[in-house]
Amino acid sequence: MASIEAEVRQYVVETLLFGRKEVELGGDTSFLESGIIDSTGVLELIQFLEEKFQVRVEDEDLIPANLDSVNALTRFVENRYVTSERTGS
Amino acid sequence: MCNEDKTVWITFNGEIFNYVELRDDLIKKGHRFHTQSDTEVIVHLYEEKGEDCVQDLNGQWAFAIWDSKRQKLFLSRDRLGVRPLFYTKTVDGFLFGSEIKSLFAVPSVRRAIDVEALDELLTFWMTLPPRTIFSGISELPPGHFLVLEQSEVRVQPYWQLDYNSSLGAENEEEACEMLLDLLLDATRIRLRSDVPVGAYLSGGLDSTVITALVKKLGTTHLRTFSVAFEDKEFDESSFQTEASEFFKTEHRGVLCSSQDIGRVFPEVIWHTEKPVLRTAPAPLFLLSKLVREQGYKVVLTGEGSDEVLGGYDIFKEAKIRRFWAKYPESKFRPILLRRLYPYMKNLQSQPDAYLRAFFRVAKDDLASPFFSHLPRWAMTSKLKIFFSKETRNQLKHRSAMSHLEAELPPRFWQWDNFSQSQYLEAAYLLPGYILSSQGDRMAMAHSVEGRFPFLDYRVVEFASRLSPQLKMKVLDEKYLLKIATGNLIPHTIRRRPKQPYRAPDSRSFLAGKSANVLMEYVEELLGHRSIAEAGLFDPVPVGKLAAKAREGQVIGVKDSMAFVGILSTQLVVDRFIKNFPRSV
Numbered sequence: 001m002a003s004i005e006a007e008v009r010q011y012v013v014e015t016l017l018f019g020r021k022e023v024e025l026g027g028d029t030s031f032l033e034s035g036i037i038d039s040t041g042v043l044e045l046i047q048f049l050e051e052k053f054q055v056r057v058e059d060e061d062l063i064p065a066n067l068d069s070v071n072a073l074t075r076f077v078e079n080r081y082v083t084s085e086r087t088g089s
Numbered sequence: 090m091c092n093e094d095k096t097v098w099i100t101f102n103g104e105i106f107n108y109v110e111l112r113d114d115l116i117k118k119g120h121r122f123h124t125q126s127d128t129e130v131i132v133h134l135y136e137e138k139g140e141d142c143v144q145d146l147n148g149q150w151a152f153a154i155w156d157s158k159r160q161k162l163f164l165s166r167d168r169l170g171v172r173p174l175f176y177t178k179t180v181d182g183f184l185f186g187s188e189i190k191s192l193f194a195v196p197s198v199r200r201a202i203d204v205e206a207l208d209e210l211l212t213f214w215m216t217l218p219p220r221t222i223f224s225g226i227s228e229l230p231p232g233h234f235l236v237l238e239q240s241e242v243r244v245q246p247y248w249q250l251d252y253n254s255s256l257g258a259e260n261e262e263e264a265c266e267m268l269l270d271l272l273l274d275a276t277r278i279r280l281r282s283d284v285p286v287g288a289y290l291s292g293g294l295d296s297t298v299i300t301a302l303v304k305k306l307g308t309t310h311l312r313t314f315s316v317a318f319e320d321k322e323f324d325e326s327s328f329q330t331e332a333s334e335f336f337k338t339e340h341r342g343v344l345c346s347s348q349d350i351g352r353v354f355p356e357v358i359w360h361t362e363k364p365v366l367r368t369a370p371a372p373l374f375l376l377s378k379l380v381r382e383q384g385y386k387v388v389l390t391g392e393g394s395d396e397v398l399g400g401y402d403i404f405k406e407a408k409i410r411r412f413w414a415k416y417p418e419s420k421f422r423p424i425l426l427r428r429l430y431p432y433m434k435n436l437q438s439q440p441d442a443y444l445r446a447f448f449r450v451a452k453d454d455l456a457s458p459f460f461s462h463l464p465r466w467a468m469t470s471k472l473k474i475f476f477s478k479e480t481r482n483q484l485k486h487r488s489a490m491s492h493l494e495a496e497l498p499p500r501f502w503q504w505d506n507f508s509q510s511q512y513l514e515a516a517y518l519l520p521g522y523i524l525s526s527q528g529d530r531m532a533m534a535h536s537v538e539g540r541f542p543f544l545d546y547r548v549v550e551f552a553s554r555l556s557p558q559l560k561m562k563v564l565d566e567k568y569l570l571k572i573a574t575g576n577l578i579p580h581t582i583r584r585r586p587k588q589p590y591r592a593p594d595s596r597s598f599l600a601g602k603s604a605n606v607l608m609e610y611v612e613e614l615l616g617h618r619s620i621a622e623a624g625l626f627d628p629v630p631v632g633k634l635a636a637k638a639r640e641g642q643v644i645g646v647k648d649s650m651a652f653v654g655i656l657s658t659q660l661v662v663d664r665f666i667k668n669f670p671r672s673v
Contacts (some may be wrong), residue, residue: 015637018630020474032446035471038647039436039447062440 004081005074011048012036012070016020028072032064042067049073055080091562092132094118096158099135101128102187103150103172104538106278106545110143135163143234143247147278147546149529151187151229162237165293169544172527174197177226183237189226189362190207193669197223200666202625202658204483211472211654212489214366215521217496219244222661223362231520247511248546250516251500252508254556262600264559265573267551275545279389286540287312287385289376290340291590292328294567294582295400299338299542301577303389313338314380314388316372319346320593322434328582335579343379345372350597351608355660356404356508357433360534362665365656366469369592374530381535392528394541396515397552400567400587404510405493406448407461408561411506412452425450428564432588446625458494459512466490475634477627486583493517494579508558508600515549517576527590595638596647598656605639614659626655 009025016036022064023036031037037045045067046057055077061067066076091098099292105111108127111134116122120133127148130149134142135154140163146194147570149171154163164185166174176185179197192198204222206216218228229235232248276299280286288303289298290313303311313333317326326342333340357371358364380388395401406429426444432437439447447464452461478486501509524530532539542548554562555569563566568586575583598611608613615635620628634652637643643652 014633018633020630022347023474028133030445035467035647038468038471038645039439040645041431041445041647042439042443043644044642059440063442064446 003034004077007071007079008054009070011052016041016044025070028069030064030068032068042073046075049077052075053080090124090126090128090132091436092136095639096156097132097136098155099132099152100155101150103148103167104540104600105130105146105148105283106489106540107145107147109281132201140234140236142246146554149371149540151542153185158511160238163234163313164237165229165234165247166229167234168546169524169549171514171524171530171539171541171544173525174229175221175226176229176235178242183242187322189221189223190359190665190669193665194672200669201225201599202662202666204480204625205487207625207658208473208484209492210364210366210487211520212466212470213493213517214317214469215387215517215525216363217489217517218521219457223665228601231516232254234287239641242672250512250549250553252504252512252553253556254374254505254508257556258558260302261559261569261572263441264555264569267376267574268341268548268569269549270451271545271551272298272542273302273306274387274478275548276453277306279542279545280306280308282387284386285312285384286389287383288337288338289313289390289539289605290315290329290332291391292325292332292582293300293391294571294578294585294586297332297391297395297578297582298394299389299391301574302333303541304336305577311336311338312385313340314376314383314385316376317341317554318372319344320433323593325588327421328585331579337611341379341383343372343375345375345592346529346603347593347599350377350592350609351599353366353533354597354656355610355664358657358660359664360530361657362530363520363526364654364660364661366657367592367656368594368597369590371525371597372533372592373527374534377532377535377537379391382535386536387538387540388532389542390528391437391543392523392539392541393519393549394570395589396511396519397543397549398555398567398570399507399511400570401514402566402587402589403461403465404561405564405566406428406464406508406555407506407510408564409516410448410450413448413456413671417450417672418451425564432591447472452628458497459490459508459513462513468647469650471647472654475626475630475651475655477624480625505517505557506536507560508553511560527559529667550563595652596641598652599640599641607639611635611656614663619659619663623659625662631655636649 049055049057066072105127108130111130115133117515122129143165149167151166173187175189177192177198184192186192193200201224206220206222209216218230221228224348231244233244236243244274282575288300290300315329318324350368351370353374357374423445426448453465525642528539559569570581582585598607600606600608615631617628620626642650
């Protein structure tokens with residue numbers, strides 16, 4: 001099974017960069033600063049997280065610190081999994 | 090048409106609105122006229138003043154004069170670039186025309202895409218004149234003339250935008266009166282016509298003002314026309330109805346569906362003669378069709394007001410970003426970002442942190458001459474990830490923005506920030522996109538002539554003397570226009586938030602409302618084979634974009650622009666290069 005990081009990266013490369021593997025995408029590359037997403041692109045990201053990982057993204061989660069890079073997204077999803085396992089939800 | 094001794098000949102596309110006054114002066118000077126037309130006025134004025142004749146003209150034109158005595162060809166285009174004029178040199182000689190397709194009708198004219206022009210288009214939404222999207226085809230820049238004499242071509246400006254802010258808030262009352270007087274006169278001379286003149290009435294401030302001015306000038310029966318959208322996000326028909334009832338005009342609208350846009354898009358591109366990044370020209374194409382079917386050939390519209398009197402959201406955006414940049418840590422200042430783009434529901438649903446991140450001011454931005462336009466141009470430039478390897482290699486050492494910076498006039502650096510932003514819109518976007526792809530070209534597609542009182546050069550020169558505070562008071566755009574004309578128009582239209590004209594984008598190209606397939610021609614042009622054959626874009630990422638569009642998942646502005654831009658580029662290649670008709 002692919003790691004969360006690999007799945008997040010694959011989504012970003014395939015869907016947001018349209019398969020352009022030569023575009024530099026470091027783990028901490030900011031999606032906003034590098035123009036990978038535009039001002040409305042976060043909606044696409046949330047849709048992906050909710051569908052792919054079945055995590056619920058609350059309003060207060062919607063900050064670049066959670067969603068603006070491959071590493072940030074990975075951490076966010078991992079934390080959600082841990083939280084939901086602990087709470088049993 | 091020619092002069093008395095047949096030594097000066099003219100071919101002319103356009104209108105000279107002050108021809109009546111010019112004709113009287115020329116008769117006093119001894120010129121004999123055979124017609125009542127404005128064309129003949131240019132001929133005699135040229136005899137009288139030579140190249141300086143253009144200084145006296147008030148209108149929208151592209152003309153060529155052949156001066157047989159001097160063996161000299163003189164081409165001229167109006168100040169703001171309403172009418173197009175293209176030229177090229179081939180083994181057959183020097184060719185010119187109002188449309189690029191007329192040049193391509195000559196077999197010796199090469200038809201090929203200029204990759205550097207495509208780079209500019211996917212940065213600024215337009216090419217920097219004289220460059221056009223086609224290699225070897227030049228456009229005479231607005232406010233310029235061209236002389237061809239003894240095989241030498243000379244291109245020279247005769248009019249340029251300048252800003253000086255000599256009229257400030259203390260002159261508000263006087264400025265109001267002057268603006269209204271000028272707009273009334275600009276409208277009055279644009280009603281000169283031997284056929285009835287109608288007006289576009291979009292429900293926004295500018296076209297409502299124009300309709301009000303026409304009525305104030307005593308026109309009793311006025312026909313008005315507008316576009317309504319099935320999609321409520323874009324529709325303004327309630328305001329159109331309100332305005333037409335207020336002015337008691339006979340109003341007709343064309344209801345435009347997303348499917349209509351996709352259906353007519355190939356014809357639209359045949360008339361824009363360049364790729365576009367939005368579908369907005371298509372509804373205007375349908376509107377001019379309606380106007381023509383209703384028996385009208387001339388309409389007045391509100392185009393130019395945003396550029397001239399400070400209406401664009403991009404001016405407001407720049408103002409807020411500068412205000413915020415003074416105290417980047419402020420919690421209050423970025424809240425103003427919520428005031429931007431209230432009509433864009435996807436943007437408005439963004440959390441605050443994202444709005445701040447998107448509109449943030451980077452360290453070097455404040456010093457850039459393009460501060461106001463950087464977010465838009467940076468986002469548009471991201472479309473270049475779709476370029477093929479060959480295209481990217483050709484553009485490896487090129488920066489479109491550096492090219493533009495190099496051609497800014499020295500006086501640009503003396504202007505205030507607001508005027509600098511206005512200049513970028515009025516000198517480049519207006520002729521290169523608004524007029525060419527939405528205004529004149531879409532009207533002319535059905536032989537309807539658009540006339541634009543806000544683009545009367547007297548109005549433009551007057552407005553360039555207004556301080557930024559009179560154009561945008563705090564965040565109230567087109568402030569002086571609203572004050573000057575507020576009592577002539579419905580209160581609700583005076584007070585309504587600005588809603589720029591927009592149209593549905595990528596979803597317009599779905600074969601059916603519930604179908605996961607694109608229209609046939611779109612599937613064909615975005616298919617692997619067509620993309621690879623044209624060579625400009627990479628078929629793999631384009632295929633992924635098309636797949637996203639089929640699923641209705643192209644929701645962001647950037648992806649929408651990419652879809653429309655690539656499709657329209659492919660249409661240009663298909664219609665103008667690959668399958669150009671033998672007879673146009």
